[in-house]
Amino acid sequence: MPVFPTERSVRTTPEGLLWEPSERWVRGVKGEVTVVDSRQPVLVWEPEVPVPCYAFPREDVRTDLLNPAADPPTGEHRGARIFYDLRSGPEQVANAAWTYPGADLAGHIAFEWFRRWGSGLDHWYEEEEEIFVHPRDPHKRVDALPSSRHVQVEIAGTVVADTHRPVLLFETGLPTRYYLPREDVRLDLFEPTDRRTGCPYKGTAEYWTWQGGGEVPRNILWSYAEPLPAVAAVKGLLAFYNEAVDLTVDGVRLERPVTLFSKTLRP
Template structure:
């Protein structure tokens, strides 16, 4: 029987996984490099959906201080998103503090080495423990880049209509279809084809490692209000340049109809 690749990948969520990272990766704290490596791996602990950079121990530029053994968490959600702290580990291993250098303080719990022969000479790095990350000389936002993920932005003349309780909010044949590995398809609509008088800016913001910082919009018509019904990338990273300034709507908050 043929294998569906998306199901195959999801079936391995409970395993410790790794993939090579071909670019140089650096982590900074206090303006100075603390990690500098060209031998990087992306490592996913069991049940984590976003990987963490891991480097050989000798590529940590400060002293590694053994913070003691770590046992797997007694309980955890079935899927660990980036919202779950780095310190929640799902395999046994060793925690590391990063020693002081150039006047900086010790960085507590910044690293973890799993008890596994394929990665036991590597240190997995806590994204939030550092001020800045770079791949080669490009700043990386939000979380590590996944070498198994890609984004495609495709112009489309399909008829996309967005409604709320029968009221048309957007109507276009100039949408851009954004496809991102592992996520549902998204339709981005030009503002000229949207009833912008029914939308108002929201204070909500999020960040994506591939698309950049997103701004949000809420719907208001009479007494009807829907918070954060859409988002846009005003200054996107290069993967999302084709959707600059366009709006994308949550399909669980509005009705989105797409026809050929």
């Protein structure tokens, strides 16, 4: 069967990596120096890592800024062959880049993304839009849909939210999140915290912690004050971790899902 240019073609390496060519123009900047400028990047998915990274043709990378890593890590980036330290001006970033083994990705260099693991370059751009945390997965979809479902939220037996005006956020690979108007949430039972997280699909979230006692995880409630345009419908609304509260939707109590966040939710 012929493969047309508009069809996606995810490929597998003998080492168990998935990769796919991208048509996006991607640039990575450290300080005022453009370290990566590529119109032929590839997306790489490592086993058991839920988000992709980019790898770039060597000729699109400022390899003069890279030196073999002085202290390469072990057990990171499935089968990584060579790690590099990045020096830009007076600053050096350890293990900022690496190469993958095998012929499929030979000649490509991958980079850590700032705010993903706390290292890497300062800014990344796809076309003219800055992208945070990690590259967006072209096979992932995020939809925020206003609804009239009846949603109730309980924590430790206390009803903390009750609304008929939720916005349901459907995100590939995650449970449906229910974003609720502030006036329908007992926000007086929560205390704001200094926690902030970033998402390349939604923006930067702020958090609140339950003040009612019991074995309830911290930062259980969040909101996007200025969400990205694709999910503008959730602006200023509040959402709870389904994994740690009791949700009832249209009279049906939902089971608490087990997700990649479950292990990080701690009292």
